[in-house]
Amino acid sequence: SGTSMDKPGPPVFNYGVTLPILLHGDAAFSGQGIVAETLNFSRIPGYRTGGTIHVIANNQLGYTTNPGESRSTLYASDMAKGFEIPIVHVNADDPEACIEAARLAMAYRTKFRKDFLIDLVGYRRYGHNEGDEPTFTQPLMYQAIEQHSTVREIWANTLVQRAVVQAGEPEQMVSRRMEHLQHELEALKAEEAMVEPIPEPPPPGAARRVKTAVPAERLRRLNQALLQVPENFALHRKLERAMQKRQKALENMDEATVDWAMAEEFAFATILEDGIPIRLTGQDVERGTFSHRHATFHDVKNGNRFTALQSIPQAKAAFEVRNSPLSEEAAVGFEYGYNVQEPGRLVIWEAQYGDFINGAQNIIDEFLASARSKWGQTPSLVLLLPHGYEGAGPDHSTGRLERFLALAEETNMRIANCTTSAQYFHLLRRQAGLLRIDPLPLIVMTPKSLLRHQRVHSTLRDLSEGNFLPIIDDAWTAGRPDAVRRIILCSGKIYVDLISSELREQNAAIAIVRVEQLYPFRFELLQPIFDQYTRCEEVIWVQEEPENMGAWPYLQPRLKEFLNGRALLHYVGRRGNASPAEGSAAWHTIKQNEIIRQAFNLESHREINERARKYKLVEK
Structure with a gap:
């Protein structure tokens, strides 16, 4: 939200469109690694929000664990110091101080476009939940809480002392409100009112009807456009030779000259020409882990950057490619949220190696796989997971195909393992064509050694006359x-x-x-x-x-x-x-x-x- 991608070139982000507010628990803020990963995004292009206001709901307990047992710092918020985020500790019993803290946070965010943290120090009156018995583990603390007035009672007494309201009036207001709530509860038919929203099913056979073939002449024109670089731009000599070779790659319709990276770039270019924006992120995606993509060129003399997919005249939408931090859980979580917020964009995350998807398993289980049945959401996030046994060892061989298949049910995702570059081309184009009518996450086991293998290469005819074959x-x-x-x-x-x-x-x-x-x-x-x-x-x-x-x-x-x-x-x-x-x-x-x-x-x-x-x- 706030990112405009309806015009060709790079995306344009407007910091003033949204106000991100993120709530944390005190134990989770210091204990969960995804918090540090997310804070690290705060000033990184492609991830920064222009300032997120963080609020720690500080109960001074982590379920039954005391602060000294759950963190090594004095305050629950201390980790934010490492990211130079201003911190305000405020007493949750003082509503006026809380309002001032919020105003300060908003003023700082507006002026500096950076994160701000409010440590809202309070307590849990009933333990972890209403059925919990907190005196088992914190007897002294809960003896004090039992004798302590609630925030509402403290604020009501303050208003009475200031003559803002009459004595007894706050209790009357509470009584009237509780009676109203009780009436609504008794009138509620839970079996009707609590039905979870279910997304509308797609039209039958939608995926089979998507046309993914692209005329040969259109692909030839795109190929020539993709080979253009700015005047006096000094390419690396190895890349220069590769681009010269591509000049004639599409002359013969039936010669297998289209490798994996070329097919991917053609898919992206045609999708942009169709007016669909693309966001591609992940670990080393600009070059590609295996030096195959080179989505962004670097001038060897001055370090200037050039991204061809942001410059082709045929594009009708923006293209974004970002190297991400070395993170999986926060990065995939970010892309999931981006995708749900902007369903009309093709959002792709690529792992450095497929094995590293292990680090994002929480996001896969909690959101991606169960999005429709659990949250009523319809994501279309694409995961590219380099996969294949080549003697690189147990940490660089598998995208954990079995885990995705174990989660596959109720047509909640698509899982593919392509053997040719044309298949990959048609798969990406099909995914883009289904964003609005049949959105599903797409999990692709992508190759490593096969990226340049002749057996995987396809012909121009395969792209211009074929389609995806399951x-x-x-x-x-x-x-x-x-x-x-x-x-x-x-x-x-x-x-x-x-x-x-x-x-x-x-x-x-x-x-x-x-x-x-x-x-x-x-x-x-x-x-x-x-x-x-x-x-x-x-x-x-x-x-x-x-x-x-x-x-x-x-x-x-x-x-x-x-x-x-x-x-x-x-x-x-x-x-x-x-x-x-x-x-x-x-x-x-x-x-x-x-x-x-x-x-x-x-x-x-x-x-x-x-x-x-x-x-x-x-x-x-």
């Missing part, structure tokens, strides 16, 4: 379906490993079918694929992740029900493990190669299982 059949076996005895189902990087193997052409009896959209799973699209392979005897799900992770725990019962005994269902992949990946690159390579060998092995299952035990894999 499930893709094996083109290699399409002309001879009767020869197929085994169907391999897989998703993402493991597909490229399978088709790149020398074993691929030695096994004409095996079809490899890609699942590009894991949720909602489109079984109605899988049905005709299975129907054509009339002699298929078994279906194997192949994945890189351990058996208790990845897509298998979610898909196994659903695939079993789908097959209904028509073919055997097996799993090939790593055994279940508490750690998502090996810590040794050499051991990773051994296991990865063995997964591929087992996937193509048509021997008896007993022989396969013996070898699986040797390599700590599993085939069931």
Whole structure:
């Protein structure tokens, strides 16, 4: 709110449009890490609000925990000192002092456009809630509270002493108000009045009807516009060579020259040309963790910056790209709030590595996954999570696909793991086309080593004439379906490993079918694929992740029900493990190669299982 993005170029933020007020608990302010992460946003471009007024509702307790047990500082507010935020401690029993503190906060915020904190020091009269018994743990404190007049009583006595009201008048006012509230409560029909708002369901088949193909000539014009840089702008020589190569990349309609980053940039450019603003944030997103995006160029002589997507003449809306602090929980929380506030914008957050989404699990569980059923909200936030097993160890391998699938229910999100740049292009354009009619969060397991892999590259024709395919059949076996005895189902990087193997052409009896959209799973699209392979005897799900992770725990019962005994269902992949990946690159390579060998092995299952035990894999 307050950010204008209806014109091309960078966004324009008006600090005077909103007044952010953030309420904290005293124990939470010092104890919860997301508070420090959020305070760190206060002066960062793309996140600063022009001054947030923070209010600590200071009860001098954290449930049953005393201040000395919950923080190392004298005051609950002391952490704000590190961010040079002015702090006022005020007695909650003194309404006039509280009003003056609020006026001071507003005046400071108006003049300096910076945060201000009010530490409202009070107490909890009834403990943590009305059913709590606080004297179990703070007997002396609550003896004092029991003898202490309430804020209302103190203020009423003050008004009587000042002759503002007559003696007894405050009690009469309270009595009248309580009678009115009691009357309203008794007249209330809870089963009718307390019904939670439910968002209107989207029109059936909305996602399937979105047109994502873009004419070739339009893409060629955008490509030329994206390659323009300001006069005398000194590009890095490596980037200069890459841009020269792109000049002729789209000459041949059927040559696979469109890599992942190019497809993404084309998707963004066409979305901007359609008049939809884009906000892209995350850890190192301007360059991209793997040096693939380069959304912002840096002049090697003077350090000046240039963002092509903010300068193309075809754009009808603003483009914003921001490197975020090294934060997940606060950053994803910020983008969720931004997205809910501005549903007509394509809001994207990218993790440095998919594994780091762990740090935002609270936001995923509390808001993103349960937005519709719990909050009546319809977010469309996109999460890009670099995912794939490449020997980088257990902290740089997985976007935790299994956790999102475990949360997937009631069509509350879309989850994809694309195998080509064109699929990613169409997926982003589909998401933009659904912002108003069928908004859902989009979780994308994005590649790392495959960003520049030739097998992932697409043609101009794929972008100009294709569309997003939730499930893709094996083109290699399409002309001879009767020869197929085994169907391999897989998703993402493991597909490229399978088709790149020398074993691929030695096994004409095996079809490899890609699942590009894991949720909602489109079984109605899988049905005709299975129907054509009339002699298929078994279906194997192949994945890189351990058996208790990845897509298998979610898909196994659903695939079993789908097959209904028509073919055997097996799993090939790593055994279940508490750690998502090996810590040794050499051991990773051994296991990865063995997964591929087992996937193509048509021997008896007993022989396969013996070898699986040797390599700590599993085939069931």
